[in-house]
Amino acid sequence: MDNYDKAAIPSLADCLKAADETREMLVDRGCYAQIPALLTRLYRGTGVYLISDENTREAAGGGLKKILDGAGIPVRGEFCFPANPRLHAEYAHITAIREKLSALSGLDETVPVAIGGGTVNDLVKRAASELGRTYLCVPTAASVDGYTAYGAAILYDGYKQTMSCPAPLALAAEPEVLARAPAYLSSSGFGDLASKIIAGCDWILCDIAGPAGAPAAEPVDTTVWNMTQPGLLDYLERSVNAARGDSDAVAALFEALAITGFSMQAFKGSRPVSGSEHLFSHVWEMDDLSLDGVPVTHGHKVSIGTLAAAAYYEIFFADPAGPPSPPSGDRPSPSQRMLAVSSAFEGSRGRDLVVKTALEKYVDDAAVKRIREAVTDNYKELRDRVLARLMPYEKLKEMLGRALCPLQPESIGLSRSQAIATARRAQMMRNKYCILDLSWDLGLMETILSRMEDSEQYLR
Template identity: 35%
Template sequence: MTTSRIETALAGADQTKAVVLGVGALDLTGAAFRDQLPGKRAVIIADENTWAAAGPGAEESLRAAGVDLDEPVIFPGRPVLFADDAMVERVRDILAGTDAAAVSVGSGSVNDVVKNASDLLGRPYLSVCTAASVDGYTAEGAAITVKGVKSTVPCRAPVAVVVPVDVMAAAPSRLTATGLGDLIEKVPAGADWMVADALGVEPVDWDVWDLVQGPLQDAIADPDGLRRGDTEAVAALSEGLQMSGLAIQVHGTSRPASGAGHYFSHQWEMEGYGRDWAIPLSHGFKVGLGTLAMCALYEIVLGLDLSALDIEGRLQDWPTPEEDRARVEALQPVPVIRESAVRESAGKYLTAEAARKRLETLRRVWPELRFRLGQQLMPASEVEDILRRVGAIHHPSQIGLSLEQLRITYLRAQTIRTRYTVLDTLQEAGLLTSVVDRLFAPGGYWYGRSPEPRWTDES
């Protein structure tokens, strides 16, 4: 029970050996565990919500397959489990008291915590997905907040992943909307990778590219079906998400699946934005809004004639490392984010000489690059329509952010990761602030866009 695309991806993955995807896949949990972890005991780790969705079914399947089980570990459903270093230590300590392999039953947070904790003990684990809400199930690395900073902690992916499409289709629709928000970012993220490739910063691995971009359009094609919990639509989204995670595993970094749209989410997450809400603001909701923000920005970028860029003019006031650091510090008022942003930005600082070469390359490649970007990208209005129909966030007002906060996030997002995106191209070309300002000025995408009511789980 899997798909040919997933088989192709698994062939290149060195950690995950099996992805069991389909309606009824929960019943195959025991067989998957026994095949991949023969002779091992199992301990299910879940929270009250995810246990209710799939815990008893997973337990029954494991038992039927003859797997010995510890008592399940079930964390409270409220407040929602937060994936931070303290939680990882807690789960690691629980696992250290048994020789059982963990079976994570849950979505993003539960899986990330169990992944990291298992890896600390050098122990393989199995993941049972309960919602089509993230692409991180099959990814190498876990999204964990470490000492207040949202980080991708290096750790091994699950040895097997069970993707019960019927369980995921029955999950709250906000979780599916979250998954779509995470996946649709692969559109501008792909564009960012193309830019990095064309400028000689980081080559595209086209085999890995196909793993993510191949299933992408099918996966986001039916937002109405996703909102209704239609199993075919959820199966397509789930496949896209698993493929994206496997691509991260094959590539060894999150580059195939994460561009500047993700940095909007990371920035808000590090600011703690929405963390204390009754239902914390999800990764995919933030990423979906970041996707829309980036697609709107790319529309302006595609209208620029960068082949006529005034390189000498730009180099005249090229910042020294100290000036660039001061720029980053001024943008990031929160100390812990500032420290991290200063470090990450220093990692991509260019000397004037290197900048000249970069900008000369940009001038040279721009006509062809612009054409290819135009083929890769989607219009912002189309992204907005998909987000709206699936029930995801598509205006900052829905999560209580002002347009001014969104505007500053474009600038902050450029500073928080060394990984190169189009935000860096604009910064290097001296155009970032003016391009961002155009989005909020008359005629710009965000200008006069009516605020929408605050998002609630009932809306």
């Protein structure tokens, strides 16, 4: 138990009741049959526009269309992305969906329906928001936490960012469709769920020793915290067999991901569910990471990011007496920093935005002094609480292995050294304080990375 943990963990129903954007969520067997009534009850529109990809249309779209036709709900059109190459959350797709919806002249209230995984949902979520409409989400795999979340993770100008947009007004998830999803999607969802371990550690760290100095630089919102953290290990254990086709495990995984999504909806940001481990995956998303020509899923990148971040934490807190000592020498100046970031993202379309972000979060010497004091003064509490939240690396690896997640960087198309070196670029990416920022501000990043490289244990 952490200081923030409360005895009562909110259920999915509690989270739904507290949600300010999502009004209804159907997760029962045969629930598609209730969609026509749901549309009539909640939405202003009289017709729908279905957005899917070839796989998800086959898995759910066809059956749903029959139900809509049978109920007399007009299907005004369909937008189906090809199954291959695998769909990316590129902003250009949002423009395309928006244009299709706008072209339904005189039918402004047509309801967009996202039938698919995280990418289809994120694209429709943002497109609907840009048109000022609400949409219906029909998830087809327990693969991400974004279905119930506020915001969409979109690649814009080559830079992966969370774009603001409300969560769906309603969701309808058929457990049988989720259970039939390919194993790699369920293991991806498991990786995305396991990442919340690191997100929790980063929030504790930030609360105690964030850039404004102690105390409470970015205080933990305990209501939101309790949606994600206290029940996490139990959910991970219950959902570990999801990728093996165990339908109870898939249902538990979907429920856990939906709850963590609701925590983002409540917080209006990704802090409760995404930390340094997601920054690794954001870099690999910018790099279009693929294995044998197939893009690596979000959750599989996050699995390796979670292992890398766990290793990073263990090295940072290895010594009960204090963090590693910083090497002597001056910190890079802002202009040196700008050059370093610019060169690290040479050739990347998102380079200018990363440079801007890295400079925005560059803290002055006085702030570094405050951060150092906060870490030194609170080291024992910080270490105890982070290590209590962090699953030991070997146990984490064993659990991810049982869930069929990738365990070595090579499984996602990276060498071990490339994966470790990613920490440098990951730290440059987002202005959301985490262990990578803290260690960089204290001049410890290179020491930690060289210890990780030399280790016989981490990322092997």
